[in-house]
Amino acid sequence: MRFLFGLLPAALLLGSPAPAPTPAHTFALGPNQFLLDGQPLQLISGELHYPRIPREAWRARLRMAKAMGLNTIGTYVFWNVHEPQPGHYDFTGNNDVAAFVKMAQEEGLWVILRPSPYVCAEWEFGGYPYWLQNVPGLKVRSQEPQYIAAYTRYLQAVGKQLAPLQVNHGGPVLMVQVENEYGSYGADKQYLAQNKQLFINAGFDGLLYTCDPAPDVAAGHLPGLLPAVNGLDKPREVRKIVQANHDGQGPYYIAEWYPAWFDWWGAPHHTVPAAQYVAPLDSVLKAGLSINMYMFHGGTTRGFLNGANYKGPTTDYEPQVSSYDYDAPLDEAGNATAKFRAFREVIAKYRPAGAPALPPVPAAKPSVALPALQLTRTASLLGRxxxxxxxxxxxxxxxxxxxxxxxxxxxxxxxxxxxxxxxxxxxxxxxxxxxxxxxxxxxxxxxxxxxxxxxxxxxxxxxxxxxxxxxxxxxxxxxxxxxxxxxxxxxxxxxxxxxxxxxxxPFDQAPAVAKSTGAAPAATGGPVLRTASFTVASPADTYLDMRQWGKGVVWVNGHNLGRYWAIGPQQTVYVPAEWLRKGPNEVTVLELLKPQQATLASLDHPILSELQPVSK
CATH class of the missing domain: 2.60.120.260 (Galactose-binding domain-like)
Known part of the structure; x- marks a missing residue:
């Protein structure tokens, strides 16, 4: 009898029915439209990245996507986040991409998955783990055997997490992207075919596609897969490019439509008025094309995971700032902007007949300026x-x-x-x-x-x-x-x-300064760590004002919030309410240039557009 009970589901033993499995769907390419269970589906998608958002805020961001009228979200999967050292995989906490995808399904959203090992994304090394460079002869984005072997192991690990969440298995993942803008890098069709097979071997047995900027689609497209187009919003041109690479047919998917742009240190903040995007968005949706906004919500590239651009010895190296606000429809903290409201009005015009009304737009989250802090616990970096x-x-x-x-x-x-x-x-x-x-x-x-x-x-x-x-x-x-x-x-x-x-x-963990140590910071001018405790009555978003500081990194309650640098344009560091505690909290600053600075102020709003002269 004990043996029989061991075989019975716990739900039956308790007298309650087992939950019904989520029904699987079919998702296919029609000549002009995507087909979900045989019926046309226009994808109105927005990109957001799980590592750039506190896990505690994922659901709120997904609900904001629903409120703007999106029916789909897109996300990359980041190799260097999930395999920080060879063979050591991390799919926990903020890296639990499967939980993120399941949460999207719970909120009634489909998902476009972009797990290719190269993501670009203004992300450190384009998503590649640093250790690939320690393998002599390894060449990323090529058929080089050592790269393919490492890539294969990574995709197998990702497949275990995400392949069961494809739409044909009852999950929300409609499509999976093979490579990423490869046509802007190379034109090796054998390499792309190898990519496709590796995805299939990892369990991705649904719909695969490629995406490239319009001029590079021919180089980056693999025959037999849907070619998506990036950076173009003229329906006639999108159709022409897709048809030229896809046997004269669609469907038509703009995989990256840019409502603004990212920032880098020492250059002006990028913003574009919503009015410039309303007409193009309207024309795309009216024409029945599918679209993914890059970004719908950028969030923050925390820690040391920002990338950089560099085009050669005669050009500038351009490291990106920690804020990934992107002038997106949702700002860095997840609040609706004028762009959000303008896009929502356009999307509402093209909702399917009989669809329920859009949810109301959630109010902006509260934000506060905390009392100025004195960071009196100090340690010389050279002393520890x-x-x-x-x-x-x-x-x-x-x-x-x-x-x-x-x-x-x-x-x-x-x-x-x-x-x-x-x-x-x-x-x-x-x-x-x-x-x-x-x-x-x-x-x-x-x-x-x-x-x-x-x-x-x-x-x-x-x-x-x-x-x-x-x-x-x-x-x-x-x-x-x-x-x-x-x-x-x-x-x-x-x-x-x-x-x-x-x-x-490496500062893999937040540094702790229990008491002041080392020489007086102003005496040597050397880098210092400064720490203070502070009390919060009711956690709310805040923005650390770093304009009086020089250059460094900030941690709050163990979370690396990213870099600051007085040159700008980013002058504040966003502290999400989800990472503050009612009662005691702790902040630590690593300051490289102004060791005498000890006062840390905060604001109830960000400053992302203020440049200052270079500080020596």
Whole structure:
């Protein structure tokens, strides 16, 4: 009898019926429209990315999508988030993409899944994990066997999470994207065919498609798959391009329609009025085309996961800011904007007959300015270093098996006189210190690689170079040249420096400052950690005002909220209410340039559009 009970479902033993399985659907390509269970379905989709939104806020963002009239959401799947080290997979917490997809289904939304290992997305290394660069000869976005082997293992892990959630298995995933804008990078059809087969082998047995900017569709499309078009909103041109690559048929899907753009440090904030997009959106929906807005809601690229653009030695390196507000229909905090309301009015015109009225637009979330804080617990960064790794020549982040954050490079030099310090291929930002005192900075964005040092007398002067990875390139051919740290040599007065110690400072966890330690920060000018506790009566969104600070990183209650930099355009750091606690909270700031700064103010609104002169 005990054996029989062990075979019975728990629901039957308790006398309640087992939940009915979610019915599977068919989703197919018609000559002009997508077909759900044989009936036309116009996809009105918006992109949002689960790692850029606190998990506690996922449902609220999905409900905002419904309120604007979307019936679908699109999301990338990020390899470097899910396999941060080889063979170590993470699908928990904010990385639980399956939970995100299931939540979308609970909210009545379909999902377009974009799990290709390359995502671009203004994301570190375009989504690739840093450790791929440690495999000699490995070449991303190619048929190179080591890359394909790593890619295969990753897709198998993703397939276990997400293949059961395809629409033909009862889930909400309508389509799965193969590669990502590959036509802007290459034209290897065998590689694309290999991609397709790897997806099938991982369990993705539903509808697959490719997407490319309009000029690159022919290069990036794989015959037999639907070619989606990015960055175009003229229905006649979309139809022409798709038909030319798809046997004269549709359906017609604009996979990325851009209502604005992203930002990078030292450049103006990008905004475009909603009025410029209303007519194009209306024409696309009126023509019956399907569309995905990139982005519907950007959120925040927290931690060190922002990417960068770089087109070559004669161009600027452009690391992206932590805010991914994107001037999207939902702002960084998830509130409706004028663009949201304008788009909602257009979408409402094209709702299917008999569809229920759109849900009311939720009110903006409350936001507050907290009382100014004094960050009195202080520790010198140089006073709390981990054990070093020694080497004759400087080692890159990759050789140190460190993904992100900072590395402190230390050696000793003979003192006396003035000499030129030169760092070949610095990536990306350096604070230079002599005997613990800051003497200057070097910034890859400005193509700076050298600094004149006035050295104090002495046989063994300590030279420290604190190097920050500002974000690996996420687009273009320089994906293959993405190592970080001091990647070549360091010379002083023309002589190569050797005998290095490297101190890894990845800040995988929030640093803790229990009490003040080290030399007075103003005395040395060196980087410091500052911490304070504060009390919140009722958690609400707030924005840390970093305009009086220099450059660094902020953590609240263990969450890395991202970077700040006085050059702008981003001047505030968004603190979501979901990550504050009623009662005691803790904030920690790593400040590189203004160690004397101790007052931390906050605002009830963001500042994303204020540029300041470069701070040294």
């Amino acid at each position: 270093l981990p054990a070093p790794v020694a080497s004759p020549q400087p080692l890159t982040f990759e050789k140190l098996k460190q993904a992100y954050g900072f590395v402190l490079y230390r050696t000793t030099v003979a003192g006396g006189g003035e000499k030129l310090l030169k760092i070949r291929d610095l990536r990306d930002y350096a604070v230079v210190m002599v005997n613990g005192r800051r003497v200057g900075t070097l910034d890859r964005r400005l193509r700076q690689d050298s600094l004149r040092l006035a050295l104090p007398a002495g046989k063994a002067v300590q030279l420290d170079i604190l190097v920050e990875n500002l974000g690996r390139i996420n687009y273009g051919k320089y994906l293959l040249q993405n190592t970080k740290g001091i990647t070549q040599s360091v010379t002083l007065g023309g002589q190569a420096l050797t005998g290095w110690q490297q101190f890894g400072l």
